[in-house]
Amino acid sequence: MNKNLLIVGHVPSPNTKILRDAVVKGATSPDISGIRVVVRTPFEANAEDVLKADGIILGTSENLGYMSGALKDFFDRIYYPCLEEKQGLPYGIYIRAGHDGTGTKRAVETIIAGLRWSPVQEDALICRGDYKSEFENQCEELGMLMAAGLEAGIF
Numbered sequence: 001m002n003k004n005l006l007i008v009g010h011v012p013s014p015n016t017k018i019l020r021d022a023v024v025k026g027a028t029s030p031d032i033s034g035i036r037v038v039v040r041t042p043f044e045a046n047a048e049d050v051l052k053a054d055g056i057i058l059g060t061s062e063n064l065g066y067m068s069g070a071l072k073d074f075f076d077r078i079y080y081p082c083l084e085e086k087q088g089l090p091y092g093i094y095i096r097a098g099h100d101g102t103g104t105k106r107a108v109e110t111i112i113a114g115l116r117w118s119p120v121q122e123d124a125l126i127c128r129g130d131y132k133s134e135f136e137n138q139c140e141e142l143g144m145l146m147a148a149g150l151e152a153g154i155f
Helices: 014-027 047-052 069-083 102-115 134-152
Strands: 003-009 035-040 055-061 090-097 125-128
Touching (some): 003 014, 003 134, 014 035, 014 090, 014 134, 035 134, 047 069, 055 069, 055 102, 055 134, 069 102, 090 102, 102 125
Parallel strands (some): 003 035, 003 055, 055 090, 090 125
């Protein structure tokens, strides 16, 4: 049985695109099968994408201590159509934060708590401070974790 993994990543810069692509690389590992990966920006993704998803990974930049306007727009458009239908949806988060990232994390998790989605990570992945190549490995691991968990029926 194929499962759908939706990756909604905001990519306003080359570095955020690299991180989103690292998540996709992990999710599409040749060691994992039966997972259909759908990649969208927050502006492209819609409620139908979420309703079809068996898991979702959200990526955002930190903007003035908050999530990107693009991700907020995504939540505004999918919240009510998905509220009752997708309770328990497994999710992961990565945040590219030039500073602290905690305000961004809090804002995203507040909305997700209302949606009643289920985290697959103990804590959100915050890629904080100056850009480091290790962020790419961490994002790849997140994509692989989600895809492998869906494949194994853990999530």
